[in-house]
Amino acid sequence: AQSVAQPEDQVNVAEGNPLTVKCTYSVSGNPYLFWYVQYPNRGLQFLLKYITGDNLVKGSYGFEAEFNKSQTSFHLKKPSALVSDSALYFCAVRDRGSGNTPLVFGKGTRLSVIA
Amino acid sequence: GAVVSQHPSRVICKSGTSVKIECRSLDFQATTMFWYRQFPKKSLMLMATSNEGSKATYEQGVEKDKFLINHASLTLSTLTVTSAHPEDSSFYICSATPGQKSTDTQYFGPGTRLTVL
Numbered sequence: 001a002q003s004v005a006q007p008e009d010q011v012n013v014a015e016g017n018p019l020t021v022k023c024t025y026s027v028s029g030n031p032y033l034f035w036y037v038q039y040p041n042r043g044l045q046f047l048l049k050y051i052t053g054d055n056l057v058k059g060s061y062g063f064e065a066e067f068n069k070s071q072t073s074f075h076l077k078k079p080s081a082l083v084s085d086s087a088l089y090f091c092a093v094r095d096r097g098s099g100n101t102p103l104v105f106g107k108g109t110r111l112s113v114i115a
Numbered sequence: 116g117a118v119v120s121q122h123p124s125r126v127i128c129k130s131g132t133s134v135k136i137e138c139r140s141l142d143f144q145a146t147t148m149f150w151y152r153q154f155p156k157k158s159l160m161l162m163a164t165s166n167e168g169s170k171a172t173y174e175q176g177v178e179k180d181k182f183l184i185n186h187a188s189l190t191l192s193t194l195t196v197t198s199a200h201p202e203d204s205s206f207y208i209c210s211a212t213p214g215q216k217s218t219d220t221q222y223f224g225p226g227t228r229l230t231v232l
Contacts, residue, residue, distance in 0.1 A: 032217055043121070043208050043223035044159075051218050090158065100215045102149045107158040 002027040004093050006106035013081045014114050021076040021109045023065075023091030033074040034092040034103060035065055044090060050074060061085070081113045118142055119211050121224035128199055129232055136194045136227045138209030144189035145211035149221070150182075153206040165192040199231045 003026045013019045025031055032051055036044040048059025055067040065076045074091060088110050092103035118141040128134050138148055146167045151159040163184050164172040171184035181203075183195040192211075196203050210223045 034220070036223070041206075041226065041228065043119075043225040044210075046220050046222060049220060094217050096217055098217045100147050100212050100219065101217065102161050102164060102210075103221055105159050110156075 002093050002104045004091050004104055004106035006091055006109045008109050010110045012112045015083055016080050019078050019081040021089050023074045024072050025093045027093055030096055032094045035076050036090045038088040083113045083115050086113045117213055117222045119222045119224040121227050125228045127230045130200050131198055133197045134199055136207055138192045138224050140190045140211045143213035148192040148209055148211045150194050151208045201231045204229055204231045
């Protein structure tokens with residue numbers, strides 16, 4: 001069975017500092033991995049995904065994530081945080097070859113960027 | 116591209132009434148759409164998979180007679196909360212994928228806030 005763990009409920013970072021939101025996964029075989037962001041009272045917005053190739057994936061709004069197979073992790077990072085990055089972040093996974101199946105989401109991490 | 120809309124964005128209804136929520140893929144066709152429910156400060160709970168032209172597949176514990184799903188076209192799925200009660204108050208979000216491959220990205224609607232009085 002697939003599962004995603006986001007070990008931190010809350011991450012606080014000062015504006016301008018680098019940020020990391022952690023995600024680890026458990027899936028048989030090689031997964032496809034996704035990051036989404038949710039602003040208050042809004043749906044989820046797609047940030048980036050790892051399919052294959054370069055382990056470092058660049059996405060929207062300056063975010064990037066690194067796929068680490070040995071550590072089964074896919075941490076989200078940004079070199080310099082903005083106050084506007086404050087939101088709820090979700091990591092998600094899908095099995096390869098599973099077709100158009102729903103994503104399995106982590107419980108979410110709330111990021112607060114403090115000015 | 117890949118825009119998903121939901122209507123209404125917010126609805127308040129009396130207990131016992133039914134509420135219909137629409138999910139539309141605006142610039143692509145989606146044979147499959149997904150319905151999620153999100154409680155405050157919680158993750159998304161998958162309710163059902165909506166399949167165009169066939170019955171929806173419900174997750175364990177989700178009452179199919181209470182949460183009616185109709186996917187009548189390749190761009191529209193509807194979720195009807197029948198005989199709504201205060202415990203049905205929640206944030207309902209739909210998603211769709213412009214493709215059938217596991218590499219395809221799921222795009223989400225903006226959500227519908229349901230409040231049952």
